[in-house]
Structure formats: C-alpha cells, structure tokens
Amino acid sequence: MTSDAGTLRNTHQRRAVSSLLGSVEGFHSAQELHSMLRDRGERVGLTTVYRTLQSLADAGEIDVMRPPGGEHLYRRCSQGHHHHLVCRSCGSTVEVEGPAVENWADRVAEKHGFTDVSHTLEIFGTCQGCCRS
Amino acid sequence: MTSDAGTLRNTHQRRAVSSLLGSVEGFHSAQELHSMLRDRGERVGLTTVYRTLQSLADAGEIDVMRPPGGEHLYRRCSQGHHHHLVCRSCGSTVEVEGPAVENWADRVAEKHGFTDVSHTLEIFGTCQGCCRS
DNA sequence: GCGTTTTTGACAATCAATTTCATTGTCGGC
C-alpha cells in the first residue's frame, strides 16, 4: 500500500527536499519549501516537491498539518506519536505528548465497537511572543 | 466581529438548508446537500448552500468536519463542545465527550505559555457494521 | 405599495493539489 521502500531511488531532488526539511524550523507549505529550494539554487520542480513530501509523510518521516483554511504544512518532527501546539499568529510549534489522551481515544472508540482506530488532534493558541497586543 | 445576527433575513433558501440539515443523518458535503435539495424540488444555488453552511457554522449551529483529503462535511449536532468518532468506511458518526481531554489540552497549552486556546480532535475507525471483511 | 438593504445565483476566478506524458536519471547486471 505504501512502501516499496526498496525501490526508492536516491535522487538529487529527494536529497534536497529531505535536507531542507532538516534545516528549517517550524511547518512550511510545499510551495514555501519549493521557493526555499530555488533560493538555495537547487533545481527541483514543484510537482516533485509535492510527491516527495507525500512519500516522506507516508513513510512517517515527516508530519503533516492541515490548518483550517490553509494549505498543508510539513515538518520533520521527532519520532513517535505526538501532537502539535501551534501559535495561530506566528506558527511556532511545540510537540506535545499525552498518553492519557491516546488511551481515552482508543477506549471511547472500542466502547462504541470501532476498530482500527486512529485520531487527529491539534491545539491552537497564541504564544507568549505574540501575546503583547 | 461576526454576528449582525439580528439583520439576518428569513429566506426560503436558508429555511430549506436548515430544514434539510435537520432531517438527514450523518455528515454531508455542500455539494451533496445541494443535490439533495434539488431532489426535493427546492431551488437553491450551490453558492447559497456554501454561504448558508458557512454562516450556520459561524453561529455554532452546525459542526464542520474536514476529513483528510476530502471536502468539508457538515452536520447539525447537539449543543455544546464535543468531538466525533467517525467510520472511515460508511461515515457513520458518534458524538463523544471527554472532559479529561479538554482539561489536558488547556493545561498543556498554558504550561507552554499559550493563551486563547482551542483544539480540534477527531477519532477515526471502522464501525461494527463495516467490520465484516 | 415603496425604497432600502440584504440575499441570491449563474458564472468566472482562484488556487492547492494531482495527472499527464515525454524526457531524464538511477542502478543492478554485464
């Protein structure tokens, strides 16, 4: 379904995208990442940026966030299941974990007879830096 | 900011959309609702369906769900803050509440100095009816 | 009714994301 990971070829473009994701802070859209690559002098097509981000996300190497009314945002995150606390104003992000939440979600789903359970959870707010009005 | 709620006029179209939402089960997209209205013989433009859903959502009268990779889905739900447990296969929905989750989200945001906190949370799974493979 | 103001809706525009498809690049095998 996902990973013919063995057949993935090691291309200049994939390395460029992957390396860029390793060197930037916070979440960025495909289009932003594409222009960053242009600025760096890398020649990578927008389509390829989309495709590479897709495959990295499928492989679990990056996280995807879908803010209300905006384009998809991508970021290289730490391993393992976690969620994001995001500033609505500047976009700065904190990774948060909550075993209690994970358990609650699974339990409530089981209680209703659901299997193969997953969930999405994002917390939005205004960070300290953006708070001074 | 939002609500000149007093100036909203009582039109045939708004009544049609609102009434439809009261009589259908589960979440539906704007386009689905639009064709349902056509099937019912109501004459409502797609643009108006979008606008009406938007304002109903702004007014908190309906819930909006944004499933991964799909269009926005709308549904008239019960009052108050809750979340949704949704079947990935048939779309059937259960409303769930979790005070513990709400508290956790607020606390973790405060701990990181975030204010004006909100969150989104959806649980996905396969319901009993869809489970027989 | 009348006039004002909101609402409607056909159509155009937007815009992220995907598809197409001819060209290019990888890489295992020789």
Added chain:
DNA sequence: GCCGACAATGAAATTGATTGTCAAAAACGC
C-alpha cells in the same frame, strides 16, 4: 565502464472544491 529497464522528473494541463462578482430578485420596515 556501458546498457537497458524502469523509476523519477517537471512543465504544462487538469481537476475540483471553494470563493468572488455583480446584476437581478426577495425581504422587511414604514
């Protein structure tokens, strides 16, 4: 080191949901 099968690329075209436009129609206070 070269070949050839096949994955990967990317420019351009396409999709498809959603939003903007604006003239015409409907609602409502009087």
